[in-house]
Amino acid sequence: MAVRHINPAGLHRSPAFSQAVVVEQPAKTIYIGGQNGVDAAGKIVGPTVGEQATQALRNLATILESEGASLANIVHWTIAVADGHAINDGFAAFQQAWNPADPPPAITVHVVAGLGPGFLVEIGAVAVV
Amino acid sequence: MAVRHINPAGLHRSPAFSQAVVVEQPAKTIYIGGQNGVDAAGKIVGPTVGEQATQALRNLATILESEGASLANIVHWTIAVADGHAINDGFAAFQQAWNPADPPPAITVHVVAGLGPGFLVEIGAVAVV
Amino acid sequence: MAVRHINPAGLHRSPAFSQAVVVEQPAKTIYIGGQNGVDAAGKIVGPTVGEQATQALRNLATILESEGASLANIVHWTIAVADGHAINDGFAAFQQAWNPADPPPAITVHVVAGLGPGFLVEIGAVAVV
Numbered sequence: 158m159a160v161r162h163i164n165p166a167g168l169h170r171s172p173a174f175s176q177a178v179v180v181e182q183p184a185k186t187i188y189i190g191g192q193n194g195v196d197a198a199g200k201i202v203g204p205t206v207g208e209q210a211t212q213a214l215r216n217l218a219t220i221l222e223s224e225g226a227s228l229a230n231i232v233h234w235t236i237a238v239a240d241g242h243a244i245n246d247g248f249a250a251f252q253q254a255w256n257p258a259d260p261p262p263a264i265t266v267h268v269v270a271g272l273g274p275g276f277l278v279e280i281g282a283v284a285v286v
Numbered sequence: 287m288a289v290r291h292i293n294p295a296g297l298h299r300s301p302a303f304s305q306a307v308v309v310e311q312p313a314k315t316i317y318i319g320g321q322n323g324v325d326a327a328g329k330i331v332g333p334t335v336g337e338q339a340t341q342a343l344r345n346l347a348t349i350l351e352s353e354g355a356s357l358a359n360i361v362h363w364t365i366a367v368a369d370g371h372a373i374n375d376g377f378a379a380f381q382q383a384w385n386p387a388d389p390p391p392a393i394t395v396h397v398v399a400g401l402g403p404g405f406l407v408e409i410g411a412v413a414v415v
Numbered sequence: 416m417a418v419r420h421i422n423p424a425g426l427h428r429s430p431a432f433s434q435a436v437v438v439e440q441p442a443k444t445i446y447i448g449g450q451n452g453v454d455a456a457g458k459i460v461g462p463t464v465g466e467q468a469t470q471a472l473r474n475l476a477t478i479l480e481s482e483g484a485s486l487a488n489i490v491h492w493t494i495a496v497a498d499g500h501a502i503n504d505g506f507a508a509f510q511q512a513w514n515p516a517d518p519p520p521a522i523t524v525h526v527v528a529g530l531g532p533g534f535l536v537e538i539g540a541v542a543v544v
């Protein structure tokens with residue numbers, strides 16, 4: 158198994174994402190459902206994107222750790238932020254959670270009309286171990 | 287090939303989804319495009335989320351059956367509901383279509399500003415056989 | 416490795432997409448982050464969906480070519496168009512970029528409340544080589 162993060166010549170470079178991630182088989186793929194800012198009891202942790210993104214990233218880490226993996230194993234993530242809320246707060250939470258020494262995943266970001274009741278941000282991911 | 291649905295300690299549990307699904311290679315992966323509430327002629331089956339979700343799930347089943355698989359092989363699905371329509375009707379359709387004995391897939395749910403003309407719900411999926 | 420595009424009996428057929436794509440392992444999977452209408456300097460190429468979709472597809476092609484692949488290797492793509500802008504302009508760009516001799520990918524299309532600042536369209540993809 159090998160995972161390569163690529164940023165081909167001719168494309169803009171960003172510290173926040175890789176343009177694509179190449180996965181050679183055989184590998185173990187972990188499909189992680191959209192995580193929200195809820196705690197172990199299913200309660201929303203707070204009313205801000207920053208709080209909710211921090212918790213969603215914590216949930217992602219918990220899932221990955223249960224498989225002996227970490228956030229660094231994410232190859233692609235899908236971020237949705239509810240309309241009217243700043244994406245930037247989510248990026249700030251990411252920068253807190255992410256080790257800048259690891260190449261970042263490919264990313265998809267949508268501002269959506271809504272999420273489940275009370276949710277302001279949802280982060281789903283595919284990870285490869 | 288092995289597929290494991292995981293719900294690690296420290297995360298909220300729901301009967302409606304698994305937190306993540308782990309896929310060991312080699313496996314056959316089926317990428318299913320977003321299914322809408324359209325019949326074999328491409329006609330929209332009705333004006334409600336419930337009717338459309340029921341048909342979209344039927345389309346997913348048809349696709350999977352053509353590969354000798356079933357809804358139980360879905361590891362992740364991506365559900366979009368058009369703004370102003372209740373997500374709950376989609377969940378009701380899911381509960382009708384889903385065998386509760388099977389571990390549910392990981393899930394991503396977005397309320398979107400819109401879909402194709404007349405579409406109220408779209409369900410895409412990744413399945414593993 | 417084998418990739419099969421399927422359109423099972425009982426489902427509507429469209430020249431614009433396949434209902435699903437089946438991937439046998441082992442294969443190399445390329446997870447491509449959402450591409451926008453930005454050039455190599457990160458600048459938005461123009462204010463229309465058509466211009467931005469054309470550039471996003473060019474970026475996808477650049478990424479795939481850097482791996483010895485092409486748009487024909489895409490098995491699934493996720494298209495988001497900002498609310499208030501016609502999806503059709505994106506399809507026109509697709510028809511320009513896509514070789515009609517190649518079976519089209521599975522597709523998911525959402526109209527979203529927004530994307531990053533100035534972006535009208537985002538195209539993410541999973542490709543298999």
